[in-house]
Amino acid sequence: ENLRQLLLSPPLGQKSVLAIDPGYRTGCKVVCLDPQGNLLHNETVFPHPPQSEQGKAMSKISALVDTYKIEAIAIGNGTASRETEALIKRIRFNRDVKVFVVSEDGASVYSASPVAREEFPEYDVTVRGAVSIGRRLMDPLAELVKIDPKSIGVGQYQHDVDQTKLKGSLDQVVESCVNHVGVHLNTASKHLLTYVSGLGPQLAKNIVEYRAQNGAFRSRDELKRVPRLGEKAFEQCAGFLRIAEAENPLDNTAVHPESYHIVEKMAADLGCSVVDLIRNEELRAKIKLEKYVTDKVGLPTLNDIMQELSKPGRDPRKAIKVFEFAEGIFSIDDLKPGMVLPGIVTNITNFGVFVDIGVKQDGLVHISQMANRFVSNPLDVVKLHQHVKVKVLEVDIPRKRIQLSMRDVEQ
Known part of the structure; x- marks a missing residue:
């Protein structure tokens, strides 16, 4: 997590x-x-x-x-x-x-x-x-x-578990994150492409080499010309790869090439182009999805397509925010109990979270100090790299330990 x-x-x-x-x-x-x-x-x-x-x-x-x-x-x-x-x-x-x-x-x-x-x-x-x-x-x-x-360096106890299983589950997380966000085909590195469904190290390398020799991909269909990238691999990877300047606007969405004909039929029925359909919310509102259900395409797939047309190629990750530490606080010696300071969550464990308050030594918010209620799982309260406000409870300079609290602190 x-x-x-x-x-x-x-x-x-x-x-x-x-x-x-x-x-x-x-x-x-x-x-x-x-x-x-x-x-x-x-x-x-x-x-x-x-x-x-x-x-x-x-x-x-x-x-x-x-x-x-x-x-x-x-x-x-x-x-x-x-x-x-x-x-x-x-x-x-x-x-x-x-x-x-x-x-x-x-x-x-x-x-x-x-x-x-x-x-x-x-x-x-x-x-x-x-x-x-x-x-x-x-x-x-x-x-x-x-x-x-x-x-x-996140999490805990990672050296105490079966390393093969750990690697397997971590690789799965990386793959699901990469596929969730999507990958820009013309700028992605070999390493990023390796984690796309259906591709592995060899196909990723072939894609990068093809790009170097032939220039940027102009369509998803062009992927089929990459050496050793067969129908099966294309079917698995195409929906996760984006081409920003493609001739077909659907190449920059999560809509799979197998479903392009559905979108094209929707546009034809409304007497407009696919581009118009993507840009115009009113046109999309006129579509009766039931009309396009077949034995191969169900309503859930059609709903996914409509959702993607409303935000084509948009990154699902949140926007970045600038963070500032408290002024004048540079080392553990500057801390006094009772101070309320801004911090960034750096690690989440079973027993609490570690927060960077800008003094080269992360402080611990114990699970009992995370909220004004009982907390069974720290992940219910915070996320990694979240910006939080914390109160200094105790500073142990010789042992370089900082106890922090988020209770009764306005977030």
Whole structure:
């Protein structure tokens, strides 16, 4: 459940992003990515001790934002994250730039993996890590599928269970999330395509190679020309693959090619085009679904088709929100019992949830402190990466433990 929520985190979408992997001694790795997630530029700035070149770092980042027309900045939530965020907030940009703090969990695993080496053979792990942070902001699902789910660091007791069964069920979750969201055929990586129903590593590789040789797919039908992609695989995968600029507008929806003739008949009966049917709610309201029921197509399928026509190709994930930690709270020493602070849920366990309040040490909201009522399952109250308000109950500095509560706190 933790993994599902993480994979379905809200995406920023295709925007130009500047990503920072913060650090002290080794500096902050800065990368600029285009809206497709391609690396345009990378360098290192040293705003924090021991070098403390704050002015230089600020002017450099400001110049990069102008040069690459950056729309959002992603900062990894590891070492020196809060200090880097504070520095970025002091820069007066010439354009509207949103700042997001992004979970780094598993980024180091990705950056040292064969997948990352294949993508960026000429760059070191630090640059790859920063690229991963930026891409996670744009599309968490597309980036996180490259990491073994066990390395993302959510949940509990994962080393105590049967590893084969665990892998099987985690892979199932990834596949269902990918199929729920749908995949853009012309931009999807090999790794993302692997999880689409009916495709595996070999067919995913063949699709990417076909795309490289022949250019973008113009229709779903063109998939049949991909080597070794037969009728059965096409039948399973076609409904989950989207083509944004396709000649047939249905190629950018979850309507399966097998059902195109139904939509075309609906449009013909109303004397309009399929495009009109998608754009015009009044036309869709005139359709009597019972008329199109056959021995092969039932009412549930027709209802699904109508639902999809009302929001063609729309991402089912929620819109992303900017989050800000409390000002002036940077370390565990700044905390006092009774403080009410904003936080982000980082992990959900049977006994409660862990919340990041911006002090490099997550606090625990015990299950008994999650609501003013009895809670049997924390997932009934919160979701991963949810923005919450918490009250500080107790701070144990020597043991680095923070007890938090959500009771009697206005959410």
